[in-house]
Amino acid sequence: MTDLPAIPTGALVRAARRRDGRPQAAVAGLCGISTDYLSQVERGRKKPSGDVLAKLAAELGVAVGTLLGDDDAPPAKTEPAVTGGAAVVQALLQRKDASLRPSPANELRDRVEQAWKVWQNSPTRFTDAEALLPGLIHDAEGTVRALRTGTYGGERREALRVAADLYGLLRSGQLP
Incomplete structure (x- = not known):
């Protein structure tokens, strides 16, 4: 049995966050997760649940598929989603x-x-x-x-x- 390829979620989350110049603490807080947890996700040490992944995608203004490495996912928005005033x-x-x-x-x-x-x-x-x-x-x-x-x-x-x-x-x- 062969192993499935790793999903590059963490690196893609980090890239989307950095693209907008946003600190981990701000994105984590707006998604209801800790900064430490987001850091672990970005470093590939934790895999986010579907709910957390959806919150991250919404906050970063990208499709969930983009964070999962789907090249056919809709292109990223030019501005991050606004989830808070x-x-x-x-x-x-x-x-x-x-x-x-x-x-x-x-x-x-x-x-x-x-x-x-x-x-x-x-x-x-x-x-x-x-x-x-x-x-x-x-x-x-x-x-x-x-x-x-x-x-x-x-x-x-x-x-x-x-x-x-x-x-x-x-x-x-x-x-x-």
Whole structure:
């Protein structure tokens, strides 16, 4: 009995991701997998399930067949698929900014609670949440980063709690 040829999925995933200049962490997060798992897939150490492969293909803007090495698969899109609101993704990937100032933790807490209420009660929750989240993520991330150094103690802990609740919201419904 002969062995079937190896499927070059990992190398093709890496090539598609690099073509768009996207970091592993961003693609992995948007696909709901860990960066370590994506790294192992790209190095050929893990074979993704069909579900994960479909998520990767959608996020990278290619056909699943392309990631399986099918030369007859439709050509890749010129731009990656957008599975999350661009503003939300930008807020999550923001760079260090010297102008960041911490927001009061109680104000952030109120805004996160409001966002949860919108998510739980609004018939147009995706649209409504997408409008609220970029600014909220930016402010929460900025607060946590601004309080990273110094003697902020309890204020930093509360900011981290608020950020954790916000990220729980983001994961709860695979929001935009």
